[in-house]
Amino acid sequence: MSAHSAGWTAPASTVLRVPAGGLAAVDPDATPGYDGGKDHGAVSLASGLAALSPLQERLFAQAATGTATGRVLLVLQAMDSAGKGGIVRHVVGGVDPQGVALAAFKAPTAEEREHDFLWRVQKRVPAPGMIGVFDRSHYEDVLIARVRALAPAEEIERRYGAIVDFEQRLADEGTRIVKVMLHISRDEQKDRLMERLDRPDKHWKYNPGDVDERLLWDQYMAAYDTVFARTSTDAAPWHVIPANRKWYARLAVQELLLGALEDIDPQWPVADYDVEAEKKRLAAS
């Protein structure tokens, strides 16, 4: 676990790794590895951001000066209302926007459907120095695509291997991949969707199709478990984040991001010009 991470009793990257038992083995109400409680969680989130910001800036600085090409890709997957938007806003939103590349993947367009499923994804992978965030991702092509039979079974099968190869290539070029599934319970989703229906300022976030997908809950959970079994690799492991408690889910994703950046360990670039000579030039200008 990272040095600043008061409240964490075990490394998030270990305790949140998808268990052998799959989703059934993860309690959405739990707060694994963190013993701080909600109030302390807010303090931890703020201090985590204070730790994340300089790491992000060093990562960006390295790429800007061409001294290193490390980058991070955060992949966010979840059932509707599980809190992806809150992660984007409260975890990713805390760092300098110029160092963040956010890609939200919706249902593919007609043009996108004419290409392999990874075509549109490849175009949005983070450049050196960036923290890329996928709000939904290529995993939709083996989740809703499987549950809704949007592609033939053998094509779905092919995709698991294609994803593993794709992510390995990203890792090989220096991308630290953090994949998280925000795991809420079926009851929690009902409460959150009901709140959207109860509040006129939330009506726009609700879609009748949300209930259609909800009715396929068990099929989705099974599709996620297959995803974990087929695509959780050393280069790009899956994490399952209990997400009934929003404060915990945000803190956990932040901790995983911090761990990724600390692994990269970006450093301030050394000047490739003569600092003293430049001071004289500037003073005379």
Place this chain on the structure above:
Amino acid sequence: MSAHSAGWTAPASTVLRVPAGGLAAVDPDATPGYDGGKDHGAVSLASGLAALSPLQERLFAQAATGTATGRVLLVLQAMDSAGKGGIVRHVVGGVDPQGVALAAFKAPTAEEREHDFLWRVQKRVPAPGMIGVFDRSHYEDVLIARVRALAPAEEIERRYGAIVDFEQRLADEGTRIVKVMLHISRDEQKDRLMERLDRPDKHWKYNPGDVDERLLWDQYMAAYDTVFARTSTDAAPWHVIPANRKWYARLAVQELLLGALEDIDPQWPVADYDVEAEKKRLAAS
């Protein structure tokens, strides 16, 4: 001025409009229209953000539901070290990242140079519901391009008209354009560049070319004045923000953004489904 804007004595969009006298008529140390001082400025910035966030969310919600297509484009231009990054971080960075599209324009690539100067810019204009931010922009093509004679004089002349036409088209499709030049003094720039040389963690932000451009200060100021004279239109007026005081510049840009959003006046979309029927479906699911 906007309703929340305690401290503002006059509308920012009026007092910051580029004056007839051009840059020479603007004191970079001034804080026009705001009588709150630096400490109160921090309070105003926080309360301004609290006002900006729901406006941004409504703008986004309208587009997400297809009920309106309004959008905002903030164009940031300035001499080196004038504070564009701080605006991105502290003004734009406060709103939900999923509603912001940031485009940083560097020196054009070989491919980009094979196209008209607006080719790469057109690709980055904000989609409906978004706040687009240009960190540098097509104006570089009539600023450094003019000062450094990177294009023939008649081509530079052509570009002013092309820019006016381009921005008019954006406005016609519902884009509210906010163009700002962050105006620092030559002495202030020297201090800020010297700080970059004095601090190893800032060395990466310094480039010997910065002094080369600095030596052409007067030519740049003249090029800016020509830009203002040729491209400040009703559809896309220019504002000059005194920027020696960072706190003021941030507050002023925030106030201009707020004004733009208040002009658009986005509303929460009305549900296009039967809310009560959906509550029953959800309850039964």
